Amino acid sequence: MNRQDLTLLTDLYELTMMQGYYAKGQHEKVIFDVFFRQNPCKNGYSVCAGLEQVIQYIKNLNFTYEDVDYLRGLGIFSEDFLQYLSGFHFSGDIYAIPEGTVVFPKEPLLKVIAPIMEAQLVETAILNIINHQSLIATKTSRIVFAASGDGIMEFGLRRAQGPDAGLYGARAAIIGGCVGTSNVLAGRLFDVPVMGTHAHSWIMSFPDEYTAFKTYAQMYPDNCTLLVDTYDTLKSGVPNAIRVFQEFRDSGRTFKKYGIRLDSGDLAYLSKEARKMLDAAGFLDASICASNDLDEYLLHDLKMQGAAIDSWGVGTNLITSKDNPSFGGVYKLAAIQNKEGTFVPKIKISENTEKITNPGNKTIFRIYDKTTGKVKADLISFADETFDTNEDMLLFDPIETWKKTKLTGGSYTMREILVPVFKNGECIYKSPSVTEIADYCRQEKKTLWDETKRLFYPHQVYVDLSPKLYEVKKALLNQMSITE
Amino acid sequence: MNRQDLTLLTDLYELTMMQGYYAKGQHEKVIFDVFFRQNPCKNGYSVCAGLEQVIQYIKNLNFTYEDVDYLRGLGIFSEDFLQYLSGFHFSGDIYAIPEGTVVFPKEPLLKVIAPIMEAQLVETAILNIINHQSLIATKTSRIVFAASGDGIMEFGLRRAQGPDAGLYGARAAIIGGCVGTSNVLAGRLFDVPVMGTHAHSWIMSFPDEYTAFKTYAQMYPDNCTLLVDTYDTLKSGVPNAIRVFQEFRDSGRTFKKYGIRLDSGDLAYLSKEARKMLDAAGFLDASICASNDLDEYLLHDLKMQGAAIDSWGVGTNLITSKDNPSFGGVYKLAAIQNKEGTFVPKIKISENTEKITNPGNKTIFRIYDKTTGKVKADLISFADETFDTNEDMLLFDPIETWKKTKLTGGSYTMREILVPVFKNGECIYKSPSVTEIADYCRQEKKTLWDETKRLFYPHQVYVDLSPKLYEVKKALLNQMSITE
Incomplete structure (x- = not known):
């Protein structure tokens, strides 16, 4: 290269x-x-x-x-x-x-x-x-600190200031404490973990959310994080995710890692409600990942408000160090x-x-x-x-x-x-x-x-x-x- | 390449x-x-x-x-x-x-x-x-607008978010209206004007400011912009620059383009005082260039206050679009x-x-x-x-x-x-x-x-x-x- x-x-x-x-x-x-x-x-x-x-x-x-x-x-x-x-x-x-x-x-x-x-x-x-x-690396350290032990994933490539800012920004983010990056080139060049599942377009390309989730779960049982906010998080996304998890369990299969991702709305409220729904269905080990314009301040506040989130995807604010x-x-x-x-x-x-x-x-x-x-x-x-x-x-x-x-x-x-x-x-x-x-x-x-x-x-x-x-x-x- | x-x-x-x-x-x-x-x-x-x-x-x-x-x-x-x-x-x-x-x-x-x-x-x-x-390109457009006709030079490479941000940032800055960039690689790859004269280290590497200015003037009569704020702008920098311009004129030589650059202190006050000193010495066509943490807001205010500046070097705030x-x-x-x-x-x-x-x-x-x-x-x-x-x-x-x-x-x-x-x-x-x-x-x-x-x-x-x-x-x- x-x-x-x-x-x-x-x-x-x-x-x-x-x-x-x-x-x-x-x-x-x-x-x-x-x-x-x-x-x-x-x-x-x-x-x-x-x-x-x-x-x-x-x-x-x-x-x-x-x-x-x-x-x-x-x-x-x-x-x-x-x-x-x-x-x-x-x-x-x-x-x-x-x-x-x-x-x-x-x-x-x-x-x-x-x-x-x-x-x-x-x-x-x-x-x-x-x-x-x-x-x-410094900005990432702040964000990682605010997450007090939860994993932070670097998701900012699309908003980075050019290809190098995405690539070397991902490198610096890993140094600063991120557990992984969405950036595949960074993964290849620096031998660091790459992460990510699917976008809204995946859901929209299927006739309905349930089919989209089911297809994804069948393909990626090792890491099945379903994005639940394309239509309505609590009325459609979470119930459909639970239905898929249930069917998977009923058929005797298990996920290595599974859960949901929230990408809009009030993350404190939605995560707590989603947690209740997942727990009630017996999916206590399903993780809840959140993204959407996060920075160390919002993350700190969401933690203070008891948001039921255990993994965070941070984009623009990290990769550009937006406030500075x-x-x-x-x-x-x-x-x-x-x-x-x-x-x-x-x-x-x-x-x-x-x-x-x-x-x-x-x-x-x-x-x-x-x-x-x-x-x-x-x-x-x-x-x-x-x-x-x-x-x-x-x-x-x-x-x-x-x-x-x-x-x-x-x-x-x-x-x-x-x-x-x-x-x-x-x-x-x-x-x-x-x-x-x-x-x-x-x-x-x-x-x-x-x-x-x-x-x-x-x-x-x-x-x-x-x-x-x-x-x-x-x-x-x-x-x-x-x-x- | x-x-x-x-x-x-x-x-x-x-x-x-x-x-x-x-x-x-x-x-x-x-x-x-x-x-x-x-x-x-x-x-x-x-x-x-x-x-x-x-x-x-x-x-x-x-x-x-x-x-x-x-x-x-x-x-x-x-x-x-x-x-x-x-x-x-x-x-x-x-x-x-x-x-x-x-x-x-x-x-x-x-x-x-x-x-x-x-x-x-x-x-x-x-x-x-x-x-x-x-x-x-958009940020540059704002800065160029604030300068109402004065030339804006892109000087931000050292503060850009990685090499590409400097390179393609310079490209976008030219599209947005900059008259040139300090970035030599951008000049070569995109065939756009490159600009710049010397830094404080040039002055400091000589026994005194006058000798540094004189040496520079002899080498670059086509574009002799002298940086006047290394020691004291009005007591040392501008007088030494004027002395060099004077000697140049007395020896019958002429500059194609010449002037001074201010890089610290209050740019409104210093530029007006420097202008008076240059004019009094008969250097009415000497340009005054300013740099130092400029953005469209400061530039707008300096213009409102009648700063005697006709050319501006903008770095960090342009190349990172700092406020956004x-x-x-x-x-x-x-x-x-x-x-x-x-x-x-x-x-x-x-x-x-x-x-x-x-x-x-x-x-x-x-x-x-x-x-x-x-x-x-x-x-x-x-x-x-x-x-x-x-x-x-x-x-x-x-x-x-x-x-x-x-x-x-x-x-x-x-x-x-x-x-x-x-x-x-x-x-x-x-x-x-x-x-x-x-x-x-x-x-x-x-x-x-x-x-x-x-x-x-x-x-x-x-x-x-x-x-x-x-x-x-x-x-x-x-x-x-x-x-x-």
Whole structure:
């Protein structure tokens, strides 16, 4: 299966800047960080995803003859530079937080260390991929949380923003906790469970609902979920489904999995009534699945109202993250190598303190409470800093620095969460399977306090700076203010 | 450039239903309509887009050996049916409204007439493609309208929901009226203008802002737009830009196109101040471009406040249609062929009158006022109905039927907007280029009254039913109510 060549999937300005660097002979290495400033949907955390597709993108970076020819036709690139592009490949290092990890604002999800031209080219596609999949994985986590243990199925392909949004959105949804997807291509490419039974058109193509149900039950006894709302849910759909279940039972056959699906009307009322009818007929193990414009808020409310639903199909609101359809990851310059080979930290200032970047070559340590295994905080430090967990550690808020927390030596553990992915242009990382990533993500969420996972006004996890990083940042800021 | 094979880009239930039809020997032809119920963003119209990608998808439908093997592995499909899939190709007819046409709720944008198995398979991908591109083309139309003549550039690739959302989103944005895109791959594939100059990282990679500007100006005199907000817009950025423009002028050189770009802060205030500074220095033809979280509302307000901006880069809000990120197109069964070969109209009822479908094999006539050339209404009729524009025509609201409008014979013209695209599986339609579609779309918008184009509470265009279609629909509804 051929993937489209994504080398030109970049903003024009990356190429005009590249040519500028090329012409001036600027080949020094730089460091760019990918980070985000706010969790989507006011969530208490995010789930990072998309790294495997970034790896594929980097591996396949290659300007074809046609690409170069197209760029030549724009009339703004020199033959020298086009020659350089013809032989282009990525030669740098990439570090990233593995997919499925819970992450927090302002910490680098991915770090590129490469000659400036290479680091600049890859900005747009990396952001595109990470922003999309992290968004959907995070949104899915919220929906899965609201379902408190019920299975969530991803049903959004028809409303996704194009084929890739459906395909990689399904991938991210599985990472975020969905039990399956309706998307067959996603099933094939990512080896994840595919789900679905029939639509209203199935019912309408038969002379009556009963015949449609009966035909379906005969064909699919392993998974016979009947859609009951084509005509009238409680007067026609549920009674016809029960009739078919009854006949099946009477003939001595059994379903492996069976039940009904509600796709319209008030799901709380209809599910409770349908449950009574199914139970009264002795079908206590028949499941009730619901779909129809669900999101985490409606799901939360339906659960509160005691809806008798045990499985949920979620479409548009999940696959587009409807109330917050972009993740907002950015790619910011953190350091430039000088002639001596040392990385000189760089900072981007802003009138908005929140938008000031963290300079230098950094890494992230996740700090856990030793007793509970829960996340205490994340600590951003320079990449070469080391910490001794037997020592006390004083954490402080990087903006309101008087807010401090002391961790007693021996009471906490630390784990570096940024790992090497590319070294000198070679991929040295093997992505787990999507199912493995999803399992890991489930474990990751267990490291969060309940207060951080709730849907509304969750407690935010601290992301602090090491004292050394804080001092360098402060010095750079002071230097800046003088320059202006 | 190879496109990924999209044959499996479908919901699993399409395949389980197909196998059901296959097993029962149901090969009769059916008619499915693609339509939507509401314009996105409370707009007064929508712009349909995506047909060319639907055509490519249909042409390339083909289950590979690997596809069939994967499906076999699911353990729910018979060898017979898998054999059938191996030889699958689309043999039906498709009619569609050409891309760039302004369209309204409830009218079929696309109509599939095909054996039921084929018509069912293609549902998901057709909806995915049409929903996405129509959404972005419509959102773009709103933003372009708010800019009242200024150029809008599409800059959203990094925030798009995956590579395709960026690529086909850029295509739809050009159709909707953008003058260009930052997306180089879109430029190459669709032959549309690509735009962009440099980012903050360009400035930061130089010892100072002035040197960064000067270097850029020397390299790109044809289009020298300098980003002035890296340090301080009015104290540093604009003065440095003016210094570079001045030196350029003093050395006797001229720019083809030049100016500044604002990417943060209050765009109204900063643009007016920057304009004064540029004018005072004699750079009256320097353009001022703005970006930073723009949408049609902010743009409308900035124009009202007299912002001195003549070109706008729009990212996230356009490429995700942030306040309304899904189009909501649906695919509904309208008719089934009986043994005599006649299409029997089918209707899907709902408690919500708005959701009841229009039955039968239909087409759409657009009715224009002869004098002004403006759209009076759309009329949905059966495909074989004819109308004589020399005769009076009585239009009536299909729900509130007492609301009537009489068109006097000779005062109006009619144009059938649904055109044949596939005939017996063969494509008989040649898509115009994206630029041609964009030109056509501009003409299309001229056929709308200003009242329909405004951003807030626009006047809705009437979409009425022919008397014959209305009577059949009423009869089917009555029949339904008796059956229940």
